[in-house]
Amino acid sequence: MFAKAYPILRLPRRFTVFDYAIPEGTSVSVGDVIQIPFRHRTVLGVVKSITESTSEKRVLDITSGSIGFTIPEIDLARIETIASELGQSISSILNVAYEGLNPYPPSKDFPSRRNNENIGHSKASPKIDLETIASVHTVIDRLKTDRTIALACDDETFCVLAHAICKTTTNQVVILAPRERDARLIAGMLSQFVPSILTGKIPPRDRNRILRSWRNGDTRILVGTRQSVLAAAQSLGAVLVYQSGCEDHGSPLRNPHIDSVRVAEALAQSANSIFVSADVFPTPSATLPLLVTNDGTDPALVDVVHKGENSPYPLMSQTLLESIKLALQSQKRVLLSFNRKGVAKRMECKACGHVPFCGTCGSLPMVRLDDLLCTACGTEMWRPTTCPACGSPKIGLKSIGGAKIADDLHKAFPEATIGHIQKGRIDHNANIILATEFFFSSVIEPFATYNFGVVAEILGDLSFTPGDYRGAEITARKIARLRHLAYREHAECIIQTLTRDRLQSLLGAEYVNRVELEARKKYSLPPFGIVVEFEGETKETLPIEIGNRILVRDDATHRLYAKIDHETFIIWQKLFPTIPDSIKIRVSE
Amino acid sequence: MIVFVGITPCSPLMLPSVNPERVGLIDKTRSAMHELSEELFATHPDTVVIFCQHTQTPQDAFAMNVADPYTATLAAFGDLGYTQTYHPDFMLADKAQRELRKDGIPVTLVTESDLPFGATVPLDFLRAHLPNVHILPIAPCGLTPKEHFDFGAALRSILVESPKRIAIIASGDCSHTRSADAPGGLHDEGKQSDDLLETLIAQKNTAGLLQFDENLLKTGQDAAYKQIVMLFGTLDGMPAESRILSHEAPFGVGEIVAELVLD
DSSP states (O other): OEEEEEESSOOOTTOOOEEEEOOTTOOOOTTBEEEEEOSSSEEEEEEEEEESOOSOSSOEEOSBSOOSOBOOHHHHHHHHHHHHHHTOOHHHHHHHHTTTOOSSOOOSSSOOTTGGGGBOOOOOOOOOOHHHHHHHHHHHHHHHHOSEEEEEOOHHHHHHHHHHHHHHOOSEEEEEOSSHHHHHHHHHHTGGGOOEEEOTTSOHHHHHHHHHHHHHTOOOEEEESTHHHHSOOSSEEEEEESSTTOGGGGOTTSSSOOOHHHHHHHHHHHHTOEEEEEESSOOOOSSSOEEESOOOSOOEEEETTSGGGOOSSTTOOHHHHHHHHHHHHTTOEEEEEOOOOSSBSEEEETTTOOOOOOTTTOOOOEEOSSEEEOTTTOOEEEOOSSOTTTOOSOEEEESOOHHHHHHHHHHHOTTSOEEEEBTTBOOTTOSEEEEOHHHHHHTOOTTOOOOEEEEEESOGGGGOOTTOTTHHHHHHHHHHHHHHHHHHHTOEEEEEESOHHHHHTTOSHHHHHHHHHHHHHHTTOTTTSEEEEEESTTGGGSOTTSTTOOOEEETTTTEEEEEEOHHHHHHHHHHGGGSOTTSEEEEEO | OEEEEEEEOOOGGGSTTTSTTTGGGGHHHHHHHHHHHHHHHHHOOSEEEEEOOOSSOOSSSEEEEOOSSEEEEEGGGTEEEEEEEEOBOHHHHHHHHHHHHHTTOOEEEEOOSBOOHHHHHHHHHHTTTOTTOEEEEEEOOSSOHHHHHHHHHHHHHHHHHOSSOEEEEEEOOOOSOSSTTSTTOOOHHHHHHHHHHHHHHHHTOHHHHHTOOHHHHHHHTOSSHHHHHHHHHHTTTOOEEEEEEEEEOTTSSOEEEEEEEEO
8 A cells, every 4th residue: 555645844846745655564544644754864744645556666665654643634635725825835834834743742741841831821800891892792793693704803802802702612712813922912811711822932842742732622722823723623613813914924034925814714614613803904805794893093184294284393293293292291101103214214316316225135224313224134334425326415315214203202392201112122111102013013912001192103104005905904904003002092093194085095994994895806906816926036937828927027026926816826826836946926815 | 864966067157147148048957957956955955065166176185165154156257246155064074074084085175265156056056945054065186087986985984974964966067168159169079078978977877987088078178077976976885866857058068967866
């Protein structure tokens, strides 16, 4: 007998199943994780099928039979689909899903010394208002009719909902968080259910224990990052996604480029379980009905170019300055969101338009007060006084950065302390906090109180990135996030903008969701179409017969991309294994 | 443990940044290099031992280049923006030189932080998915082919005993006289030499390789022969199946890509 097995190992996309002979007396079944020889070493593999013959000339024996871990056929099929959609080898996806799994069952007598770190620690009971409880009741009622929903809610409501679902269901519950920190926060709030945490920082020994325990059904609540939704469960009751719109769920910098939210949805579908994709503004979906619990505080949209709003400080309207002043007088703090580091966006020559880039890696450097700093490679450069291209002295700063805003705040409110929170720099105690995205991803916590009197976005239009169809969605999410924070803090919410009418249309999750879906349908964008990107130095060797579609080159990113329908995508999927691994394939669906 | 053995060309003309207009002419070799890089990636090596010419090669001893870091650039070929850094496998280099000297093999250590194009170009393809792999470049010398073979055989015993997963690459362009615009002009011996070399690699014919006609090599201006002999030395006594992935000479220089699949 022969076993066709997938090695659990990162492999190029054209590598599929390998044939192995099953020695007499060894019992192997489909889905069993076995040990197999592969390229002069022994690795784990998953049995895809068992046949009586093989077309291979030379076949090696499997090293050992089942290690006591089985992946159900339905889960294996799910992983095959994920690999096919991503244009990656099944082995690579299995490697992510079962990273840390080893042939040795965990010893109950000698638990890891770090074991306790993998169980959420209890937090002091947070204050939950009646409105949140009512919202959660609404969601629970809705889940009785719709098993899968997109939920527009704040982080606190999500935590209470997760708690309620964990309490009511007897089956396993998996909670997907975008980052390790979030997983630990959520696990801490669910500590009474003794959840396990599965993130990239869990040591392999504990991973092995968690994966086995999850598979056997001994672990009932699993909170983690992407691996948690790839691993097979025993009897899944609910899949909850925290901050489903967060880009960290599908970081293009991490290989394989798995969109964990889609994987979570597929997991819920295959297990016929509850699926909740929650965020302040979830990604518009054609299949998931949207349920909105609360839109937060109504914001004041302030047109910064309006005459009446002129102030001595650029990007600081009179309305905002007045509100900050009032908040400080009332002993309240101020949160200003502005996602741009440095004193300016870039340097630019007014004579020839030349923009100095990093001489080492070619990235756009951050402009600091005295010099330029490349955030990609860490190179520091002098700020040129004359244009390096044409020699003109007309080289100067273009646009405004966070450091300039902080400098202006110092001048406008000399009695207040200004904290500029960005990666690697946190000042919690300042009266005025000027925050980048880092604050929202790594500092702010659900149920914490910050005593904010004003919550404001310095320029709400910054996230309308050209070339990215998700610009409106991201902007709507940022506004919703501030509105919810203002609501919790009973603070005033101010959004400054250059395009007031455009931003006005992005208020209200239900409305934005409907309008966005209509626009995407019109232009065949996800979720109604698929965007496939190809990136790599050998893109010119792409097979021309790839659907006979014209691939568009994006001048900004030098990527080739195409918008295609689902039928064409099915044809393309078959061609993906023929494309060399040096070309990255990214699929947005 | 030796986990991978391959033969690659090292022409910078394979790189689009150096040869943007005519890189399409060498597509077959480039595809073969990509395939080879995927096969190498599948073996997940810790160290790549690469036989290639160094800038300064002693005539009477094999030179191991140990520098930390190695810097690979292509400025000499017009690509001013290309910079890659690699790190050496100090432990392996130290063990190899001690053991080889004990066996009376002439070995010397050199430090050239600028990696020669003989290593830069193949590594550009091969290291695409292996960013943390260590390298150990070893250069051939003026000694006889038999001595090159013996060096390879002596090195094999050290590499086989190593707990690390080691890949061996022989890097070099074959004859430089395959067309009128070739660096060495047109000589029929160039094609004869390359064809014979391809046959001997395909047959894994060590005896034939050691008896290769010197005149063919000299007139054909071959620059890969010695590296391939060293590579065959490391395969001495090991069962392996040869697989020629491509052989072409679009710019008048023979380029062979091959993998010797270990059993």
